[in-house]
Amino acid sequence: MSSKTKTATIGSSSSKKFGMNSKMKSTLIGWSFVMIAVIMICTFYFYPMVQALILSFQSGTGTNLEFVGLDNYKRLLTDSTFLTAVKNTFIYLIVQVPVMIILALFLSVLLNDRTLKWKGLYRTAMFLPAVTSLVAYSVIFKYLFANDGLVNTMLLKFSLVPDAINWLADPFWAKVTIILAITWRWTGYNMIFYLSALQNVDQSIYEAAKMDGASAFQQFFKITIPMLKPIILFTSITSTIGTLQLFDEVMNITKGGPGNATTSISQYIYNLSFKYTPDFGYAATVSYFIVILIVIFSVIQFKVAGDRND
């Protein structure tokens, strides 16, 4: 307490000496460094979000909007396309995120083996998909999984399937294709996070576990997973948030089809605003649904990250 008053007196005496100017000037300089960023974020993030909130209570086509109260929110509950888009997005989430994370963990553990040969080669190869552009890889996957595409050609050649699988035109297989595509693109990316976390794990823990007779299986579940828990959570949340915003892949591989079997929420917002007769008010309402989901997941992440620092 006494030291605080002391600095306060020193502060006030120095400001007496130089006038209030130097302190004010320093504060002003500090703010001017951050000013452009603050203005830009407010203009292009916060202001539009307020606009979207106002829009979500309005309805009409194009610029002819009028206030309709909660009508848009009521419409959400009975809009079958919206419900399908939500269902699709959650199917992607529930199937794809866990499969990808387990696969990435498994690969990172194998690659962390010190006696492994060609480690760099494997790592680079598996990370390569993460360098491709979303649109470019989506188009490639679309061609690979086309009815007469390479995947079907190969499956038929080796008699793995009796007939060609209608990857893109069958509601079930179209979802599978999207999930396979996202998994291909992001597994290596997540693996790099685990690999660098694993390199920080003290090897002597494993040595000790081996001496105590722990199997590789036990080492994985009893040491590796607990040690990597924070990073597994981080990647799960970022993958979840990414999947909630899924757009490029669905748009370029299946266009949301067949019917609406693969439509994602983001794509539905796009369709409502720019493909069908524009209904900006309802599109804004749907978009607030994703905002709420992301806020929930982010709060979980902040909470867990906070616990980690304690």
Add this chain to the structure above:
Amino acid sequence: MTKLKRIFMYIFLTAAAFISVFPILWMIISATNQSVDVTKGRLLPGTHFGENLTNLLQTIDLVPALMNSAKISISTTILSLLIASLAGYGFEIYKSKAKDVVFTILLLSMMIPFASLMVPLYRMFGSISQTMPAIGIDTLTSVVLPTVTTAFLIFFFRQSTKMFPKELVEAGRIDGLSEIGVFFRIYVPTMKTTYAAAAIITFMASWNNYLWPLVVLQSPEKMTIPLLISNLGSSYSPDYGVIMMAIVIATLPTAIVFFLMQKHFVAGMMGSVK
């Protein structure tokens, strides 16, 4: 580990690596083949590389799209780095309670999905168009402006500034440098690796950005590379050889940036965890 297990491990890793590389390899191989051969499932490099390239340049406006993408990505990268590093430096070096509150509020913007911004942003640029068509809808500037400042990059620079020796700031002041002088003469040269990592993340994101340009760009001559590829991909009678060639060329800039600066790229990824 038993020998059998080791063999299994190598088989598994090789399979995973093969699956990872195969679509990319197939894209490159197909760029050298005729469309008919691609459909037949030819997996060997062909002799139609030159032919595909000529056809591509004659039938598709690849070069203007490349130029548009280059203009957008380079200006986005330069502006992003400048704005975010100034802010990251400001928040850390001129730390105050009020600034920390503002910083936390800025971080909240990371939670906003782009899908919910696109409608209000589109309307915003629509109304700007009426008074200032030069930065309104369908201009390259309208692509750059909303994407140029991200809370993530500000956060990234602030985290890195924590490692920056504060004595250097004092030393600079004693040497008679102005506050902004300290930033440009001392901070920027010291933080080269941070800038490199930030540049890669920003350039790649900007080069590959699809949704916002799709919304805001309308005329064909403004098209960026992802829009062009997407259009080619949905054409009814695709010439596979030519399209694959286009994708290869479109992927080259990011691939080159990545391989030249691989270490910084991973450093940038890890920066997001801190």
